[in-house]
Amino acid sequence: MEKIIEERIVLCSNIGNAVYERLSLADKVFFVVDENTYKYCFPLIEANLKHVDYQVLTLESGEEFKSINAINFIWQKMSESKATRFSIVVNLGGGVICDIGGFAAATFKRGLQFINIPTTLLAQVDASVGGKLGFNFNGLKNEIGLFCKPHEVLIDYKFLETLDEKEINSGFAEMIKHSVISGKKHFDELYSIEKLLANDPLLHKAINTSISIKSSIVSNDFNENGVRKVLNLGHTFAHAFESLYARYGEDITHGKAVAAGLICAAFLSTQIDNMLEISEMKKIESLIMRFFSKIEISDSDVPQLIELMQHDKKNNGEIMFTIIKKLGDVTYNKKFADTQVVSALKYYINL
Ligand SMILES: NC(=O)c1ccc[n+]([C@@H]2O[C@H](COP(=O)([O-])OP(=O)(O)OC[C@H]3O[C@@H](n4cnc5c(N)ncnc54)[C@H](O)[C@@H]3O)[C@@H](O)[C@H]2O)c1
Ligand SMILES: [Zn+2]
Known part of the structure; x- marks a missing residue:
């Protein structure tokens, strides 16, 4: 069951299905996660990905890793895997992952589609909505970035259950x-x-x-x-x-x-x-x-x-x-x- 909260923001009761349905036209899919969202959130989706050509790109969690190195890592992996304009990036995580994964996607080959699946309360009500993307640079928060809307934002309250x-x-x-x-x-x-x-x-x-x-x-x-x-x-x-x-x-x-x-x-x-x-x-x-x-x-x-x-x-x-x-x-x-x-x-x- 899905309910549209706002344009391109969808409340999902079965996140695994919801994700699968959105990936059918993609040639390759890149999940951007951190070690916590890989552990707590990815399992809610994994079983639905049997027929999807995907890779999981795991970043270190935390604001200090919201850097050009993380962006570089994602670009590198997408480039090595020959991502095309038909590839999709799925950001599964809090505000850090949505900001970084979105930026990497929006700039790769002049812009790949990306979907946000916010897994913290902050990301659900704020960071994943509104299309501000970026990373910290030179000791300054969000110093480099751009505005670009996610293709969709999928909300599932279940993710909140493992948050401290x-x-x-x-x-x-x-x-x-x-x-x-x-x-x-x-x-x-x-x-x-x-x-x-x-x-x-x-x-x-x-x-x-x-x-x-x-x-x-x-x-x-x-x-x-x-x-x-x-x-x-x-x-x-x-x-x-x-x-x-x-x-x-x-x-x-x-x-x-x-x-x-x-x-x-x-x-x-x-x-x-x-x-x-x-x-x-x-x-x-x-x-x-x-x-x-x-x-x-x-x-x-x-x-x-x-x-x-x-x-x-x-x-x-x-x-x-x-x-x-x-x-x-x-x-x-x-x-x-x-x-x-x-x-x-x-x-x-x-x-
Ligand atoms: N783009 C925007 O409009 C916007 C708006 C507000 C904030 N932000 C950015 O968002 C960031 C903060 O976001 P945040 O508070 O979500 O931080 P975060 O992404 O660092 O997540 C907080 C912690 O929770 C863990 N986590 C995430 N989901 C989990 C889950 N379901 N279960 C267990 N652990 C989980 C993460 O691994 C991390 O350790 C900042 O970098 C801020 O600049 C962006
Ligand atoms: Zn804020």
């Missing part, structure tokens, strides 16, 4: 972001979820809504010239937190950084006239704090964080923010003085 708690939480941060952008109805839907359980129908329903929100924003501004920037909500802060953690050689999930970033962005949003009311900020904050412990940053990190935000490639030297007028009304390209950004960071640190 921190990965489920990570994706939930992006869902919270989508709910703040879309409005009270979806926000309240998330608020009613007490615990994140991979097999909870409430979560499944919320995933569909979240995908639709992202997809509809992207369809109005694929190349991110305008309205798509609302999706950067919380991310100017989040990217700085991630870079700071990287400097210290410590791990942080993207979602955990986004959760903290959303709190800072909500605070910033209360600092201009006629913007977010404190009561709404507190509501957003309380939903986030229910699922995320605070990240460890202190006053002495603030100057570095400001410097990192100034260098964020989306900021052109000036720190621009997406901010919240109220639930369901988010605006972008707002400039703030460094002192206001410092106050937002200090607000978070002192929570």
Whole structure:
């Protein structure tokens, strides 16, 4: 059984069948996986591939391997196997695999078709939808990349069952972001979820809504010239937190950084006239704090964080923010003085 969530995004109850049906016209198929998705996710598909000419390309998992070396590895394997324009790449994994596998496919022989099968919550509601592809370069996240839509995105909630708690939480941060952008109805839907359980129908329903929100924003501004920037909500802060953690050689999930970033962005949003009311900020904050412990940053990190935000490639030297007028009304390209950004960071640190 399949259900179309949005154009080219399909909810599948039998992922093995769904994949098989899509590969019948391909001369060769390349599955891009990492060692975890090979172990936990590929077995749900493998039995259906008896008549398919396929290869599995296994990358090392983790953000540090989202590099040109991984792209090179995929290109090399496809070239050795004489992949043609009739070959298909299937990205089976989280955001890292979807970003890398998509980039490798979209650039090989000027573009092979690729299908995303996102296996983390973050990839299902965010990374696999929207056609942003790329890899990290020169110490900068997603420095090289392009926009190119996947041929299809296949969603199966079953994959979520082998994710650990921190990965489920990570994706939930992006869902919270989508709910703040879309409005009270979806926000309240998330608020009613007490615990994140991979097999909870409430979560499944919320995933569909979240995908639709992202997809509809992207369809109005694929190349991110305008309205798509609302999706950067919380991310100017989040990217700085991630870079700071990287400097210290410590791990942080993207979602955990986004959760903290959303709190800072909500605070910033209360600092201009006629913007977010404190009561709404507190509501957003309380939903986030229910699922995320605070990240460890202190006053002495603030100057570095400001410097990192100034260098964020989306900021052109000036720190621009997406901010919240109220639930369901988010605006972008707002400039703030460094002192206001410092106050937002200090607000978070002192929570
Ligand atoms: N392209 C976009 O629009 C977009 C949007 C948001 C994030 N991203 C990118 O996505 C990446 C983060 O994605 P992520 O959080 O999915 O990280 P990830 O791909 O690193 O996956 C997280 C971990 O979960 C493991 N894993 C994946 N699926 C599993 C499963 N079903 N069971 C058990 N383990 C599993 C992976 O091996 C990895 O160790 C970042 O690189 C970010 O830049 C891209
Ligand atoms: Zn994000």
